[in-house]
Amino acid sequence: MAGREGGLLPYLSKIDNAAKFATTADDWWRITGEAVSDACDDGLSAVEFRFSPRFIAARTGLESDAVIEAVTDAAAGHGLPIDVGLIGIVVRDEGPRSGERQLRRLLRHADRLVGVDLAGDEAGFPAAQFAAAFGLAHDASVPVTIHAGEAAGPESVWNAVRHLHPARIGHGVRSAEDPRLLDHLAARGITLEVAVTSNVQTGAAQDRRHHQLSALVQAAVPVALCTDNPTVSNTRLSREFDIARELVGAEAADRIRRHAFTARFGR
Incomplete structure (x- = not known):
């Protein structure tokens, strides 16, 4: 497993650097197709991928609509025995006005997407700023x-839940620091998308042995396992489940797997 990256922003910088090498729409069509193939090779029957048209456009000079078309065309035409859903990311780092413009663009392609997400500098741009979007x-x-609940603490999860009303929270592992929040997530059935390897690398978890997954499972919070960025984190979903079995046991890991399948968007 790769070591700690020193925080969320250094982790994101590696994604930033990698994106600079894919400069054409054909590159992103190929990347999407290879990601689908990798997921199928890992034994998955269904997968969700996230991508940010704004992030890609800013680093390549491509039009955001061209990025959306390339990625969604590749995902729709893969021809493999796997169900693929795409989630469009709004990058929060440019502020709420940009966020609203990004969201409007994604909604113009809503028939090609299963959901939308807010990602980026979580601590610097709280979720409440994006309520209108x-x-x-x-x-x-x-x-x-x-x-x-990754770079920022449980208050960032409260902020997201109260103002943006999500069905799921990306990461959210620092919710374990607030028992009242755990109760709220469990009662409302809000799924946390947990990526153990990435959480350790970004510092959201102290280390793998002390990862918050056990606390989340014990509190009956719905959990789905994810890879975050499998290339940066050097992992696959099958590996994340191997880790989960070490942390919470085979029975709980199997419950997580079943829940992840039913909690996916667009099913």
Whole structure:
């Protein structure tokens, strides 16, 4: 397993650097197809991928709509025995006005997506700033997931839940620091998308042995396992489940697997 990256922003910088080498729409079509193939090779029957048209456009000079078309065309035409859903990411780092513009663009392609997400500098741009943007998603009946409880503490999860009303939270592992929040997530059935390897690398978890997954399972919080960025984290979903079995046992890991399948968007 790769070592700690010193925080969320250094982790994201590695994604930033990698994106600079894929400069054409054909590159992103190929990347999407290879990601689908990798997931199928890992034994998955269903998978969700996230991508940010704005992030890719800013680093390549491509038009955001061209990025959306390339990625969604590749995901739709893969021809493999796996169900693929795509989630469009709104990058929060440019502030709420940009967030609203990004969300409106994604909604123009809503028939190609299963949901929308907010990601980026979580501590610097709290979720509440994007309430108007994600209100548009709810008005359009597009499912919402929000990155929170990773670089910032449980208050960032409260912020996301209260203001953006997501069905799922990206990471959210620092919810374990607030028993009242755990109770709320469990009662509302809000799924945490946990990525153990990435959480250790970004410092959201102290280390693998002390990862918050056990506390989340014990509190009956719904959990789905994810890879975050499998290349940066040097992992696959099958490996994340191997780790989960070490942490919470085979029975709980199997419950997580079943829940992840039913909690996916667009099913």
